[in-house]
């Protein structure tokens with residue numbers, strides 16, 4: 001079985017305006033990195049379009065319809081200070097959510113060993129009814145619900161190593177003991193949530209905040225002492241990764257000092273738990289990462305590790 005890479009060219013048509021850090025070139029850089037010889041054995045597929053039924057498992061129908069109605073025919077429409085729609089946004093959001101469900105289908109049915117979905121817009125800041133922080137639909141939450149509704153997964157563990165806290169994912173699963181959300185992130189930093197004492201109604205939220213300037217050693221300590229044990233003890237049927245690469249030392253939006261090897265290490269640790277607990281089933285979704293070199297090389301290290309399954 002192979003690692004599956006899911007992308008779609010429509011993700012390049014979503015553009016939030018000149019100078020916006022969450023830009024199409026991010027995906028182009030990742031695609032270029034994954035053209036290298038060592039990625040030849042990747043199985044590649046185009047993301048399918050997500051359906052309204054799949055997305056309203058997480059977001060109310062009225063929210064889905066409001067985002068659809070907000071999409072402009074020309075020009076840009078700003079939903080919050082840093083979240084903007086252009087004519088390509090709507091299809092990109094549907095395919096990002098659809099690609100996440102497709103990856104879950106392929107991994108839950110054993111057709112792929114694991115999968116990486118290189119799509120945008122990202123999703124982990126999107127709350128039940130609020131778009132924010134470059135996000136519209138919460139892709140990882142849609143993936144978790146898809147695994148539960150379609151494939152009978154009872155417990156889904158989400159690990160989010162994006163440098164920003166996934167406030168949306170935390171909010172969506174706050175009172176849901178069937179989904180564990182764990183996150184390492186810089187704090188204080190946007191969006192401001194993610195303190196240690198935010199634990200969810202069923203102790204199903206695990207936050208491991210890091211400080212500006214922290215590097216790989218501190219990140220690995222936090223993973224070992226806080227996150228990994230909890231995921232193991234949760235006995236997940238599937239592990240999802242919110243794979244943001246903006247904790248990289250080169251990233252312009254944050255101040256952690258991770259390098260490619262740290263992302264590869266985290267990937268390896270999560271794969272080991274997946275192997276022990278759920279037949280290796282793991283789906284990773286791209287979130288942030290805004291330095292093209294740091295992003296593409298980290299994503300390549302992440303995918304190369306996934307291919308060792």
Ligand SMILES: [Zn+2]
Pocket residue numbers: 162163164244246287288289
């Ligand atoms: Zn981020």
